[in-house]
Amino acid sequence: MLDLATSVQYVKGIGPRLAEILADKGIHTVDDLLHYLPFRYEDRLNPRSIPELRPGEMATVIAEVRRASFVPTRRLPIFEITAGQGRARLKCIWFHAGYLQDRLKPGQWLALYGKVEEDYRGGALRMVQPQFEILEESSSEKGAEDLRERKLASSLEIGRIVPIYESAGQGRLTSRWFRRIIHAALENLTPDLPEAIPAAVRQRRNLIPPREAFSKVHWPEPGQSLAELESARSPAHLRLIFEELFLIELGLELKRREHKAQPGIVFALDERVRSALKKILPFHPTAAQKKVLKEIAADMGSPSPMRRLLQGDVGSGKTIVAFEAAVVAMENGFQVALMAPTEILAQQHYFWARRTLEPAGYRIVLLTGSLEEDRKREIRRHIAQGNAQLVIGTHALIEQSVEFFDLGLVIVDEQHRFGVLQRFKLMKKSREPGSPDAPLREPDVLVMTATPIPRTLALTLYGDLDLSIIDAMPPGRTPIVTRRVRDERSDQVWDFVRKQVAAGHQTYVVYPAIEENEENDLKAAMKMFQELSRRVFPDLRVGLLHGRLDAEQKELAMGRFQRGELDILVSTTVIEVGVDVPNANLMVIEHAERFGLAQLHQLRGRIGRGATKSYCVLMTSGKVSEEGERRLDAMVKMNDGFRIAELDLELRGPGEFFGTRQAGLPSFRVATLIRDARLLEAAKQEAAAVLAGPNEEISQAEIDRALRYMRARWQRTYGLVEVA
Ligand code: ADP
Ligand code: MG
Numbered sequence: 001m002l003d004l005a006t007s008v009q010y011v012k013g014i015g016p017r018l019a020e021i022l023a024d025k026g027i028h029t030v031d032d033l034l035h036y037l038p039f040r041y042e043d044r045l046n047p048r049s050i051p052e053l054r055p056g057e058m059a060t061v062i063a064e065v066r067r068a069s070f071v072p073t074r075r076l077p078i079f080e081i082t083a084g085q086g087r088a089r090l091k092c093i094w095f096h097a098g099y100l101q102d103r104l105k106p107g108q109w110l111a112l113y114g115k116v117e118e119d120y121r122g123g124a125l126r127m128v129q130p131q132f133e134i135l136e137e138s139s140s141e142k143g144a145e146d147l148r149e150r151k152l153a154s155s156l157e158i159g160r161i162v163p164i165y166e167s168a169g170q171g172r173l174t175s176r177w178f179r180r181i182i183h184a185a186l187e188n189l190t191p192d193l194p195e196a197i198p199a200a201v202r203q204r205r206n207l208i209p210p211r212e213a214f215s216k217v218h219w220p221e222p223g224q225s226l227a228e229l230e231s232a233r234s235p236a237h238l239r240l241i242f243e244e245l246f247l248i249e250l251g252l253e254l255k256r257r258e259h260k261a262q263p264g265i266v267f268a269l270d271e272r273v274r275s276a277l278k279k280i281l282p283f284h285p286t287a288a289q290k291k292v293l294k295e296i297a298a299d300m301g302s303p304s305p306m307r308r309l310l311q312g313d314v315g316s317g318k319t320i321v322a323f324e325a326a327v328v329a330m331e332n333g334f335q336v337a338l339m340a341p342t343e344i345l346a347q348q349h350y351f352w353a354r355r356t357l358e359p360a361g362y363r364i365v366l367l368t369g370s371l372e373e374d375r376k377r378e379i380r381r382h383i384a385q386g387n388a389q390l391v392i393g394t395h396a397l398i399e400q401s402v403e404f405f406d407l408g409l410v411i412v413d414e415q416h417r418f419g420v421l422q423r424f425k426l427m428k429k430s431r432e433p434g435s436p437d438a439p440l441r442e443p444d445v446l447v448m449t450a451t452p453i454p455r456t457l458a459l460t461l462y463g464d465l466d467l468s469i470i471d472a473m474p475p476g477r478t479p480i481v482t483r484r485v486r487d488e489r490s491d492q493v494w495d496f497v498r499k500q501v502a503a504g505h506q507t508y509v510v511y512p513a514i515e516e517n518e519e520n521d522l523k524a525a526m527k528m529f530q531e532l533s534r535r536v537f538p539d540l541r542v543g544l545l546h547g548r549l550d551a552e553q554k555e556l557a558m559g560r561f562q563r564g565e566l567d568i569l570v571s572t573t574v575i576e577v578g579v580d581v582p583n584a585n586l587m588v589i590e591h592a593e594r595f596g597l598a599q600l601h602q603l604r605g606r607i608g609r610g611a612t613k614s615y616c617v618l619m620t621s622g623k624v625s626e627e628g629e630r631r632l633d634a635m636v637k638m639n640d641g642f643r644i645a646e647l648d649l650e651l652r653g654p655g656e657f658f659g660t661r662q663a664g665l666p667s668f669r670v671a672t673l674i675r676d677a678r679l680l681e682a683a684k685q686e687a688a689a690v691l692a693g694p695n696e697e698i699s700q701a702e703i704d705r706a707l708r709y710m711r712a713r714w715q716r717t718y719g720l721v722e723v724a
Contacts, residue, residue: 001190004031012184021169030185034214035240035669036178038163041229042113042131045160045222050088053125055118061090061127062135065108070101079104083112091119091126109136111157131164133157133176156183161220161229182218189214196709197243198702201686205242206235213239232675241671245683250710252463253687256307259464262442264305265334265408269297273331277324280356286475288312289321292468296325296446299466300409306444312470313641314605315477318448319349319580321470322411323356325446330362330389334408334443339395343368343551344558344574345413350392351562352580357390367393367402370551412447463684480608482616482636484592487523493588493617494536501540501567505612506584509570510603512594514546523590523621529570537568545571573599575606582610592618592635593628597648600635627651650674 002011008027009019027033047062063083071078079097081104083090092112094100104110114130135157156162156179165178193211201207208216216236220229228234232241267273285293292310299306312318326336338353340346350366358364365379365388382388386405391398395412447465485493497507509532511525525546533542543566545557554574561569562581569575569584573595587607592600600618608614618632630651638644671679694700 002030002185002188003190004029004034004193006030008033008185011181012188013181018169018173021173025168030189032669033182033185034189034218036165036182037217037232037237037240037670038165040164041220041226042111042162042164043226044111044113044157044162047111047159050083050085050090050125053090053116055116055125057116058114059116061085061112063090063110063112065104065106065110068101068104068106070098072098083110089124091124092128092130092132093126094129103134104132107137108134111135111162133174156180160222161224161226163218163220186215186218194705194709196706197246198690198698198706200697201246201690205238205682205686207239207242208235210239210243212236232670237670238679241676242679242683244669244671245676245680246687247706247710247713249463249680249684249687250690250706251714253684253691254707254710255464257691259307259442260304262305263440264303264442264444265300265332266303267300267328267332267334267408267444269301269328273328276331276360277327280323280327280360281320282356283320283474285320286317286470286472288470288472289317292470293321293324295466295468296321297328300325300328300444305442306446307465308446308468309465310446310448310468310470312448313473314602315473315609316470317474318413318470319352320356322413322446322448323353325409325411325444326390327357327360327362329409329444332408334406335383335386335388335404336390336409336411337398337402337404337407338390338392338411338413339398340392340413341395342574343370343394344545344554344579346392346394347555347558348562348579349413353390353392362389363387364390364392367391367397368551369394369397407443410443410445412445476611477608478611478613479639480604480614480616482604482618482639484618484620484632484636487590487619487621490619493619494532496615496617497568497586497588498537498540500586500615504583505586506561506564506566506581507568507586507588508575508584508603508606509568510575510587510589511570511572512591514548514572525570525572528590532568532570540567541565542568542570545569545574547572547574573603575603579606580609581606585610585612585614586617587615588617588619590619591621592632593620593622593624595631597631597634597644597651600631601641601644604635605641646674 007019007029008014008022009016011030011033014022022028022033025036027036042060044060044062046060048059050061050063053059053061061083063085065081066084066089067082069080071080077096077098079094079100081092083092090112092114111133112127112130113132114127116125117128118124119126157176163175163179163182165175165182167174167178189211191211193209193214195202195210197207213236216224216234217240220234220236224234229237292312296306296308296310299308310318310321322338326338329336338349340349346366346368350364353362353364365382367376367379367383371379379388380402383391384403384405391402391404393402497509500507509528511523511528513524514526516524516527525544529542529544533540543557543560545554545561549557557566557569558579560566561584564583584607587604589595589600589603595603604616607616616635618635620628620632624632630647634644634647638647673680690698690703690706693703
């Protein structure tokens with residue numbers, strides 16, 4: 001008997017060598033194998049006889065290869081077979097398929113699946129590019145024994161809805177192989193599979209038992225709708241997907257509760273604090289900003305530690321909201337850490353913090369890697385003694401080397417650069433002032449994202465955080481006009497830059513690379529800086545900014561641009577996050593086809609920050625891929641970051657969306673974020689309900705069991721993420 005934890009090598013037909021190939025696919029246990037779902041199904045319940053085929057229909061035909069030939073014409077090489085059933089014939093052709101010469105031979109029996117068409121020579125029928133599967137290598141030489149075997153094999157191949165799997169090991173492990181193996185695994189699977197989901201939840205969500213789900217997802221029953229199977233909406237699919245999402249959400253919800261249960265700081269929000277808040281505001285906050293600030297303030301005023309994610313499109317005005325939260329903490333006598341992903345951004349926050357907060361008397365320090373050791377040591381001492389109230393720096397720096405005197409609030413900006421795993425490492429705890437024996441208190445944490453994250457993704461990635469969204473832009477913004485231009489027309493673009501500069505505005509010119517390199521012919525920032533400053537705009541003030549400059553040079557360039565001492569800033573994507581120069585109203589992105597969608601949106605978010613009309617010019621060079629076309633097209637048509645993020649997620653898939661796996665994104669086995677958004681919400685609700693128990697619906701034993709499975713699953717699937 002196999003159970004779910006058994007290694008796949010003990011499944012009949014696998015063994016250690018094939019188990020290694022499977023391991024490459026992430027399949028280690030029987031459980032993994034059973035979660036290797038078909039990506040398609042074929043209705044071979046009723047394989048058709050050739051004479052009854054009609055043009056235009058999709059059909060499965062089981063037939064013998066009678067003739068196979070390759071016609072290697074230069075323009076359109078064709079591989080052609082004639083398949084036969086008795087005297088009936090069906091022609092099948094594949095284009096550019098010379099490789100089939102070695103695979104398809106007379107005497108073989110095939111299952112062919114495809115669209116039936118009229119052969120152009122009239123009368124006869126054919127299939128063009130059908131899917132096929134070799135059922136038997138040869139029918140002629142075999143005796144009666146083989147015939148029996150054939151019948152046995154055919155029971156998995158014919159006369160049912162047949163699952164089609166992605167092959168593995170460079171085609172060595174075929175779909176057909178998977179069918180046999182998974183069939184064998186199911187045959188020998190222990191009859192009583194454990195049930196992770198409490199009965200009340202199963203009932204509410206109409207979930208079938210796990211064993212039934214496994215059997216039916218791989219071997220659907222004859223009545224099962226093919227459409228449901230293919231869209232992963234069959235009861236079997238729903239059960240497996242729900243379970244996966246439920247266990248993820250259970251882990252996140254548990255984490256959330258554990259954090260909430262710890263002692264936190266109760267920040268006072270009295271008249272004095274309120275008037276301090278008003279004093280720093282450089283403008284009237286929007287209704288959207290007020291709403292999120294209220295949510296944040298409520299968290300800060302409550303005894304459990306805040307764990308909140310603040311979302312808002314680029315330019316929606318998150319910074320001032322963060323500063324307001326900082327003021328609440330500082331007025332209560334606590335220190336605040338504000339962490340940014342890059343030095344440039346830390347510097348910029350420092351710049352704004354000094355403008356808005358220093359006049360009100362708050363003591364602010366900037367801690368960056370480029371400071372001299374002595375200076376750093378001195379700043380750290382100020383922090384440790386509690387003189388510095390607001391500490392701004394890069395994530396790495398603050399997390400690694402800073403002792404706070406009394407840290408009350410941590411603000412993490414542009415979270416998507418960090419990843420979830422790091423999220424909770426930093427937080428140093430503090431005690432009630434003057435009571436060394438009091439329990440350690442958790443600082444509040446506010447995470448801000450620059451990339452608007454689709455809600456579904458936020459629920460998984462940040463399911464352990466509460467969510468606040470700034471859903472409107474500050475007043476007076478005009479939508480950015482975005483255009484595509486081929487770089488042959490760059491002269492016109494440079495003319496336009498000149499015109500904008502003449503009108504008193506500033507321009508960014510962005511490149512994907514810093515230096516030219518021999519393998520590609522990308523225009524790069526350094527070279528183009530020379531070109532633009534010497535040849536194209538000798539009369540204008542052009543600056544250069546890229547990641548390899550040292551921090552001082554970066555600050556210099558950025559500062560000059562910020563103060564209006566540069567007309568044009570030639571840059572790489574180092575300006576992608578957070579940089580705020582409202583007078584810049586034009587951005588030219590060269591090789592725009594090279595950038596990801598989210599990245600383009602982030603870059604474009606640097607302009608359109610003032611009241612003047614802004615322009616984004618996407619220059620492309622050479623041939624643009626189909627996906628590139630879709631990205632550029634989306635940029636021209638859309639301004640809404642949430643919609644762009646949804647599309648980006650769709651185009652790239654969740655792993656890529658956040659850059660790396662290390663970003664902490666849970667990887668799914670059977671669920672997908674966009675398709676299963678509704679199930680995800682349901683799973684989240686149920687996870688919360690389960691942890692709220694026990695009650696008359698859900699017993700403690702059920703809760704314990706669910707938690708046990710959740711931990712096992714998290715352990716295996718996400719390894720690093722520890723759930724207490
Ligand atoms: P992001 O959400 O991308 O971090 P910022 O906080 O940098 O956005 O704000 C973008 C720009 O909008 C800044 O120049 C900021 O001063 C301005 N801004 C923010 N809120 C308001 C408001 N309520 N009224 C006017 N301008 C605002
Ligand atoms: Mg920002």
